[in-house]
C-alpha cells in the first residue's frame with residue numbers, strides 16, 4: 371500500500387532490529403508514504419542487527435540510543451531535529467523486553483531486579499521519551515506519537531508474564547501524558563494493541579506458535595501481520611486521524627471482542 375499520506379512529514383522510529391520487526395515494516399511503509407525519519411535502537415541491537423540495510427533502503431540516518439537513558443534520548447531528539455530540519459511530526463516507540471521472560475522465570479517466582487529492568491525498558495522508557503520530546507518542544511502541532519501494546523494489558527495470558535503489567539503501564543502513560551501533549555502542544559498520543567506477531571520479541575513468549583494459531587482462529591479477520599500494523603501506523607501518523615488521541619487501539623482482526631469462535635468450539639472434544 372503506498373499513498374503519499376506522509377509527504378513532507380518527519381520523525382523518529384525506535385525498535386527496528388531485523389526485517390521481522392514491526393518497526394522495520396513501519397519504516398518501509400512510512401518511507402513509501404513519503405515520510406522521512408531517523409532510525410534508532412539500543413547500541414547492542416545496532417551491533418547485532420541489520421539496521422544499516424534498512425537505513426540505506428529508506429534513506430535514513432541511524433542514531434544509537436538506549437531508550438532508558440535520558441542523556442541518550444536528549445541527544446537523539448536534538449540530532450534528529452538537526453538532521454531532518456526542525457520539529458518532528460511522528461514518533462514510533464516499538465520497544466519491549468522482559469528479563470524474566472527471556473530467562474524463563476515463572477510469573478509466580480519473579481526476580482524483581484529483572485522485573486524493574488523490563489519495566490524500565492518496556493514502559494518507563496515511553497514516559498522518558500515523551501518527557502524529552504515535550505521539554506524540548508520537539509513535536510510539531512498535530513504531530514502523532516504511537517507505542518505498541520498487547521491485549522495482555524487487559525486480559526490474562528499465562529505466558530506473557532510480567533510484560534502484562536508493563537503493557538498496562540505503557541497504555542496508562544499514553545493516556546496521562548497524552549492529556550498534556552494534547553492540551554499544550556496539539557499532539558496525539560496513542561497505543562496500538564497488535565495481534566501476536568512472529569518477531570524476535572514475540573518468539574520470546576513461550577508457546578507463541580500455538581497461541582498464534584489460537585488467535586488466528588478466534589479473530590474473524592485473522593491475525594494482523596506486522597506489515598498491516600505498519601499501514602495502520604501510517605494512518606495514525608497522517609492528517610486523517612487528527613482528533614484521535616489517548617486511545618488504546620486494537621489492531622487484531624477482531625480478537626479483542628470475540629468471546630469464542632465456532633472454529634474453536636468445533637476443535638474441542640464433545641462430551642457426547
Ligand SMILES: NC(=O)c1ccc[n+]([C@@H]2O[C@H](COP(=O)([O-])OP(=O)(O)OC[C@H]3O[C@@H](n4cnc5c(N)ncnc54)[C@H](O)[C@@H]3O)[C@@H](O)[C@H]2O)c1
Nearest residue numbers: 385387391392412415437465466518566567569570571572
Ligand atoms: N510480536 C508480538 O507478538 C507483539 C504483539 C503486540 C505488541 N508487540 C510489541 O511491539 C513492539 C515491537 O516488538 P517486535 O515484536 O517488533 O519485536 P522486536 O524484537 O523486533 O523489537 C523489539 C525492539 O526493542 C528494542 N529494545 C530493547 N531494549 C531496548 C532499549 N533499552 N533501548 C532501545 N530499544 C530497545 C530491541 O532492540 C528491538 O529492536 C514491542 O513493544 C512489543 O511488545 C509485539
